[in-house]
Amino acid sequence: MEKNMVTCKNCEKEFNESFEFCPHCGQKSNEELTIGILFYNTISNYFSFDARFFKSFIPLMLKPGYLAKRFLEGKRLLYLHPAQMYLFISVVFFFLFSFNVRDQVESLDKVLEKEFEHEKIADTIKSQAIDSATIANITKPLKDSKYVTGINDKELKNLDSIMRVDSKEADIPKMTFNYDSKKVDSLIEAKAPIEEQLKAMGMKEDANWLTRRLYTQILKFQTNKKGGTILQTFYDSVPIALFILLPIFAMILKLFFWRRGSFAHHLVFSFYYYSFLFTVFTIILAAKFIWQIPDGLIWGIVLSTFFYLFLAIKHFYKQSYLVSFFKTGIVTFVYMIFVLPIAIGVMFAAAFMFY
Numbered sequence: 415m416e417k418n419m420v421t422c423k424n425c426e427k428e429f430n431e432s433f434e435f436c437p438h439c440g441q442k443s444n445e446e447l448t449i450g451i452l453f454y455n456t457i458s459n460y461f462s463f464d465a466r467f468f469k470s471f472i473p474l475m476l477k478p479g480y481l482a483k484r485f486l487e488g489k490r491l492l493y494l495h496p497a498q499m500y501l502f503i504s505v506v507f508f509f510l511f512s513f514n515v516r517d518q519v520e521s522l523d524k525v526l527e528k529e530f531e532h533e534k535i536a537d538t539i540k541s542q543a544i545d546s547a548t549i550a551n552i553t554k555p556l557k558d559s560k561y562v563t564g565i566n567d568k569e570l571k572n573l574d575s576i577m578r579v580d581s582k583e584a585d586i587p588k589m590t591f592n593y594d595s596k597k598v599d600s601l602i603e604a605k606a607p608i609e610e611q612l613k614a615m616g617m618k619e620d621a622n623w624l625t626r627r628l629y630t631q632i633l634k635f636q637t638n639k640k641g642g643t644i645l646q647t648f649y650d651s652v653p654i655a656l657f658i659l660l661p662i663f664a665m666i667l668k669l670f671f672w673r674r675g676s677f678a679h680h681l682v683f684s685f686y687y688y689s690f691l692f693t694v695f696t697i698i699l700a701a702k703f704i705w706q707i708p709d710g711l712i713w714g715i716v717l718s719t720f721f722y723l724f725l726a727i728k729h730f731y732k733q734s735y736l737v738s739f740f741k742t743g744i745v746t747f748v749y750m751i752f753v754l755p756i757a758i759g760v761m762f763a764a765a766f767m768f769y
Contacts, residue, residue: 418431422439422441424436474690474693478726478728479726479730481686482686486682500692503689507692507696510696511649523641593614615633628767645765646769648765663687664683670745671731698715
C-alpha cells in the first residue's frame with residue numbers, strides 16, 4: 415500500500431502525511447497561523463520562554479553555581495541556555511529600568527534649569543547694583559525728615575549698608591565655565607555662525623577632530639541648557655557595555671582559575687551569574703513600584719550578591735571555602751575598583767561626545 419506523502423512548507427522535504435511534525439526540520443505539519451500562535455512562537459523562539467525557564471529559575475536563585483555546573487555536565491536541554499536566560503532577564507530588567515531613567519532625566523533637566531535661572535538672577539543683581547551717589551540721593555530725604563519718620567542714625571546706617579548690594583556676596587549658586595558664557599549666549603541668541611561661537615569659547619582654528627568635537631558638544635550643552643539627553647545616552651549604552659563587561663569578568667575568572675576549564679567554561683558561569691544579578695535588580699525595581707524600599711535593605715541585598723558569588727565559585731570550581739572566599743574577594747576587588755570605574759568613565763565620555 416502506497417503511503418501518502420506531503421511536502422513540508424519549511425524545508426520542502428517529503429514525509430508521511432500521518433506525521434504531526436516534519437521529521438527533517440521539526441515544524442508542525444499543518445498549523446494554521448493565528449494571533450495566539452504568532453505571539454507564542456515569537457516569545458518561545460526568541461526567549462525560549464517555556465518549561466525550561468521555570469526549571470532554571472529556582473536553581474538560579476537558590477543554588478549558586480548549580481546551573482553552570484549542570485550545563486557543563488551535558489544537561490543542556492533540561493535547563494535554559496545561559497545566553498538565552500541572560501537575554502530574557504536583561505530585557506525585562508531594562509524595560510522596568512526605563513521608567514526610572516525617565517524620571518532621572520526629567521529631574522536632571524529641572525535641576526540644570528534652576529541652576530541657569532540662578533545664574534541669570536545673579537547677573538541681574540550685579541547689573542542693578544546701586545552706586546554711592548544714588549544711595550545718598552535716596553536716603554537724603556529720610557535723613558532730613560528723620561525726626562518726623564522716627565528713623566534714628568543707626569537705622570539709617572543699616573539701610574545704607576543694605577542698599578549697597580554686592581552681587582559677589584549674594585548667596586546664589588552660579589554655574590561658570592572657563593570661557594565667557596555671557597558672550598557665547600549673546601552669539602547664540604544672535605544666531606552667529608557656529609565657528610564664531612566656538613572661537614568665542616577659546617577653540618583654536620587648527621584644533622583637531624577630538625578637540626573640535628569636545629567644544630561642539632559643550633556649545634550644544636550651552637545652547638540647550640539641558641543635561642538629560644547626556645544621561646539618557648549614557649543609560650542607553652549600558653546594555654552594550656554590560657555585554658562587553660561580561661566576557662571581561664569571565665577573563666578575570668580565567669586568570670584566577672587557570673586550570674579549571676577553558677574560557678567557555680568561565681563564560682557559562684558568568685552568563686548565569688549576570689542572570690542572577692539582573693533577576694535580583696529586577697525584583698528590586700518591581701518592588702519599588704508598590705513599596706518604598708529602605709536604603710539599608712537595598713544595600714543588604716546588594717551585599718548578598720557577593721556571598722552568592724562566593725558560594726557559586728565554591729560549588730562550580732570545587733575549591734575549599736577559604737580559597738574560594740579569598741579568590742572571590744580578589745575578583746570582586748579587581749572588577750569593582752578597576753574594570754567597572756574605567757567602563758563607567760568611558761561610557762560617560764562617550765555619552766557626552768555623541769549625545
